Amino acid sequence: MTTAIYASVLPFETRVAVREDDRLVELHVEREKERSIVGNLYKGRVSRVLPGMQAAFVDVGLERDAFLYVDDVGEALEEEDVDLQEVRAQTPIQDLLRPGQEILVQITRELGPSKGPRASSHITLPGRFLVFIPGSSHVGVSRRITDQKERERLRALLGELPKPGGVIVRTAGEGRSLADFEQDLAFLQATWEHIRQRWDTTAAPALLYSELDLLLRVARDVARDNVREFWVDDPGAFRRVVEFFQRVQPELVSTVKLYTRTTPMFFAFGLEEEISKALSPWVDLPSGGSLVIEQTEALVVIDVNTGRYAKGQDLEETVFHINLEAAREIPRQLRLRNLGGIVVVDFIDMEDPEHRNALLEAFRKELARDRARTLLGPVGPFGLVQLTRKRTSASLWKTLTTPCPFCQGLGRIKSxxxxxxxxxxxxxxxxxxxxxxxxxxxxxxxxxxxxxxxxxxxxxxxxxxxxxxxxxxxxxxxxxxxxxxxxxx
Missing domain, CATH: 3.40.1260.20 (Ribonuclease E, catalytic domain)
Known part of the structure; x- marks a missing residue:
């Protein structure tokens, strides 16, 4: 699999598109006034403790207080599909926190205009190849690295690193050397020391550490050894990406290319048309079938239709073929549209148990390519397939659109x-x-x-x-x- 990244940088907006094997799979949009706060660290002050919910509200200086569960730890590691095995014993929230207490929290989710952000008191600092966990002794390897020999090699390398805190090898760390990890860990330790110094000298509530902006987050989290090209259409942004790779992964510097043509880059590479399609509820499948994707506040519903597909004489084989196409396309659409939460998929009914099992296996395989954590359930009693996908930010639909002034978001108006x-x-x-x-x-x-x-x-x-x-x-x-x-x- 080869990856191509396209970063279009304007004064008020940055868009980054990711193609895998020439198929658009991700689109990230960050606007200056709506920059993501996920990953930011704040010195907060507890405003309310809710024993009945075993949760607390923390004033971090934003418009709404952050919401903190008593067991809200390890959230930031879900992206790497890692289970922390050392979670502190359950203690009632009222024994841990009190109103007015100062606490260091990290934002893990942005939950929209009507809710405050979700926070965790378990701090994690992601680097290029490692996740650093201050105050922990946990050592682990991402479960996405499945080769057992490689896992053992990585654990042996981690044993040679200094232990100022916990460390997790990220997926991008597969195949890396001890020197790579030492350099990454040294940078993360320096970052943590800077945060500690700011804690001592800053009054709550205050921002202590801001996560990288979109451009460098993609360079850190998406760009791997399989990157074929990384196009950037702004000279200043181009230099920032080059400097970032020179520091963390010099072999990727040659992939960074400055786009200088007058035609806007997303038009030149055919991305604008693909983005427009990503805002439509209808998705065509190669053989003539289709998907209908409906987004609601509660969940996402995806319906698979046969459409105009008419090949073959056997209905079961026809349905199986269309369902397989849908199983390959739905994970791409989830990534592209950044859909999270509960997702219900209504595949076309099949009678053959072998076909149902093969469909679920194909679906699971495609979902595994997603950087966001997904959990796939079995086929339900009504033939529906349910899954959850970790949601940390607004969907593409909510980012690029606004409720219709006529229907107020209902999608329908009186005839x-x-x-x-x-x-x-x-x-x-x-x-x-x-x-x-x-x-x-x-x-x-x-x-x-x-x-x-x-x-x-x-x-x-x-x-x-x-x-x-x-x-x-x-x-x-x-x-x-x-x-x-x-x-x-």
Missing amino acids: PETVALDIYRLVLDRAQELGARVFAVRAHPEVVKLLKGDLAPLLQTLEQGYGLRVELAPGSDPHPAHFELIPKA
């Missing part, structure tokens, strides 16, 4: 027929209440056209059956469902 009937009923109600006999109605042109055309009998009924007259006129409000009803006499 012109419904609005016309609403007008009919409201005229009758207001006539009874106010005693008026003539009403001026200003509505959307489509509604006016309908009331003068196919639904004109409604106005005739008002006039002939109730003695009421309605004067229609197009309104100035662009909302298709809004209208104004004014009694005249």
